[in-house]
Amino acid sequence: MSDKAALLARRERLLGRNMSLFYQDPAHIVRGEGVWLWDADGRRYLDCYNNVPHVGHCHPRVVEAIARQASTLNTHTRYLHEGILDYVERLTGTFDHPLNAAILTCTGSEANDIALRMAQAVTGKTGVIATNHTYHGNTAAVSQLSTRMPPVGGYGGHVRHVPAPDSYRPLGGEPGAAFASAFAAEVEKAIASLEDSPHGFSALIIDPFFANEGFPELPAGFLDQAVDAVRKAGGLVIADEVQPGFGRTGTHMWGHQRAGIIPEIVTLGKPMANGHPVGGVVANIDTLNAFRKVFRYFNTFGGNPVSCAAAMAVLDIIEGENLIENARRVGEYTRTAFKALAEKHSIIGDVRGSGLFMGTEFVLDRATKKPAPELATRIINAMRERGVLMGKIGVHECSTKIRPPMPFSKENADLMLSIFDDVLSSL
Numbered sequence: 001m002s003d004k005a006a007l008l009a010r011r012e013r014l015l016g017r018n019m020s021l022f023y024q025d026p027a028h029i030v031r032g033e034g035v036w037l038w039d040a041d042g043r044r045y046l047d048c049y050n051n052v053p054h055v056g057h058c059h060p061r062v063v064e065a066i067a068r069q070a071s072t073l074n075t076h077t078r079y080l081h082e083g084i085l086d087y088v089e090r091l092t093g094t095f096d097h098p099l100n101a102a103i104l105t106c107t108g109s110e111a112n113d114i115a116l117r118m119a120q121a122v123t124g125k126t127g128v129i130a131t132n133h134t135y136h137g138n139t140a141a142v143s144q145l146s147t148r149m150p151p152v153g154g155y156g157g158h159v160r161h162v163p164a165p166d167s168y169r170p171l172g173g174e175p176g177a178a179f180a181s182a183f184a185a186e187v188e189k190a191i192a193s194l195e196d197s198p199h200g201f202s203a204l205i206i207d208p209f210f211a212n213e214g215f216p217e218l219p220a221g222f223l224d225q226a227v228d229a230v231r232k233a234g235g236l237v238i239a240d241e242v243q244p245g246f247g248r249t250g251t252h253m254w255g256h257q258r259a260g261i262i263p264e265i266v267t268l269g270k271p272m273a274n275g276h277p278v279g280g281v282v283a284n285i286d287t288l289n290a291f292r293k294v295f296r297y298f299n300t301f302g303g304n305p306v307s308c309a310a311a312m313a314v315l316d317i318i319e320g321e322n323l324i325e326n327a328r329r330v331g332e333y334t335r336t337a338f339k340a341l342a343e344k345h346s347i348i349g350d351v352r353g354s355g356l357f358m359g360t361e362f363v364l365d366r367a368t369k370k371p372a373p374e375l376a377t378r379i380i381n382a383m384r385e386r387g388v389l390m391g392k393i394g395v396h397e398c399s400t401k402i403r404p405p406m407p408f409s410k411e412n413a414d415l416m417l418s419i420f421d422d423v424l425s426s427l
């Protein structure tokens, strides 16, 4: 039995079956630095996938901030401490009016769970709308929104799913205004259905970048009509920024700013503290107070001094290393190169994304846009064999998901692109 087979068997024995694992030949990663990962055999991989180590694997300033605070104090929010206040002040300073207060959690799932309950507290209703190809986390309430695996006992009557926007095969038949109106019409239909039910309508929850849906290319103002419909019905908009937040899209700090909307509630997670488990909910102080009046909320680990120190270091680095501009510059460069590769490889049907969040959609035939999910799996695995880690995503599971640590450079992109070209040529 190889070491890897032994690890796999041990994992299954100790952690149970069906834990997800990337790649046909799983990677045994033991060290990370910047945009690089090393496996147990000392082999180096270019990380084009992991968004959680936002400012780079093991960034020394984050490591130092964690070590310094961990060696001074780590308690919880039932004692007074400046750490959480300094952080929330700095964080909310990056949001538009009236988003001026926050609750800190340990995961994105918890943040979305709170957001749903905030919307309930404000509206007195429970009905929620989400897209039909989303994932917002793993608590019992939030699992009700995800369509990847139906919840035991089926979906509660309080959830309505609307079709996920797909710019390559747009609802309404074209990528412009008709596409936006078609999406808004689906939201209006779902609102009417909830209003006709005992649940009523409380919120529309969306990732404004629709990352799990395959990050469609949306026309400016795409969400405006849908958001208007929500407001007209007295509902709240929850923006899940777990994936596009913290400057990932290269144009704005937050995905909803890029989409041109101001939600009532914003949820945060993954990149917030570079891998240290920190999530959060940002809202207006009145919304927060409405929540705290109805649900007494305490989170043992959320907002602890070490988490806040790690999260603060991430904000320092994003700013100090100009990482949002880097994401814009390197992202544009990489997409231009992918478009050039599409001239050569007809399997690439679409290239899309923003900043350092992008992908190529693979099709069997450009005319029919028939998805190529099996080929996508082969390509991702071949890239891994050649030392480049990327993932797969999208409504049809046939797009690459490229979302590297934010210090990713043009040289890193060139390496990834040349191996990608070779892999596609060898199909």
Ligand SMILES: Cc1ncc(COP(=O)(O)O)c(C=O)c1O
Binding pocket: 106, 107, 108, 109, 110, 112, 135, 136, 137, 138, 207, 212, 240, 242, 243, 269, 270, 279
């Ligand atoms: C959009 C989105 N929201 C929420 C979550 C849940 O975050 P966590 O795994 O930290 O609970 C995820 C996780 O993949 C996500 O992609």
